[in-house]
Amino acid sequence: MPTEKNWIALYSKPRSEFKAEAEIKRLGIENYLPVITKVKQWSDRKKKVTEPVLHGYIFIRADEKERLEALEINSIVRCVFDHGKLAIIPAWQIENLKNFLTEKEEFLIKEGIVKGTKIRIKSGPFEGIIGVITSDSNKKTLNVNLDLLNRSIAAVIPSDVEIEVVNVL
Numbered sequence: 588m589p590t591e592k593n594w595i596a597l598y599s600k601p602r603s604e605f606k607a608e609a610e611i612k613r614l615g616i617e618n619y620l621p622v623i624t625k626v627k628q629w630s631d632r633k634k635k636v637t638e639p640v641l642h643g644y645i646f647i648r649a650d651e652k653e654r655l656e657a658l659e660i661n662s663i664v665r666c667v668f669d670h671g672k673l674a675i676i677p678a679w680q681i682e683n684l685k686n687f688l689t690e691k692e693e694f695l696i697k698e699g700i701v702k703g704t705k706i707r708i709k710s711g712p713f714e715g716i717i718g719v720i721t722s723d724s725n726k727k728t729l730n731v732n733l734d735l736l737n738r739s740i741a742a743v744i745p746s747d748v749e750i751e752v753v754n755v756l
Contacts, residue, residue: 590650594676596667603662617648711748
């Protein structure tokens with residue numbers, strides 16, 4: 588009976604994404620390492636350099652047996668988990684990423700929680716409050732909306748406050 592294969596994100600050791608990719612290919616496991624080629628400028632020369640788009644990550648499409656084999660590779664640190672469960676990435680998101688990277692346009696990579704994300708405060712003075720991040724700067728601003736009144740209240744979230752992304756309306 589065949590086991591189901593899913594896309595899984597793996598953390599690699601720092602600057603080891605290409606080594607991890609080669610070792611995973613050697614095992615015969617389907618993988619995807621999103622890369623971009625940039626022209627880097629040094630004081631004396633320019634050079635085209637290929638580097639990972641998402642530093643520290645490589646994706647594999649694997650069943651449980653292959654996932655465990657990949658974890659034995661020296662350049663792989665661990666799998667990405669979400670709330671204690673193995674994080675399965677929908678195939679359409681991997682395809683989306685592949686299609687996006689075929690374009691030769693410039694792009695920015697945003698890490699962490701970005702503007703427009705709905706969150707719940709898990710600690711601190713605003714604990715339990717659900718709102719939307721409205722600032723992309725180092726100081727995250729939380730907007731609590733009162734849709735019925737067409738009003739919102741904004742507050743800066745202290746950096747030590749724990750937050751989680753929520754999918755509530």
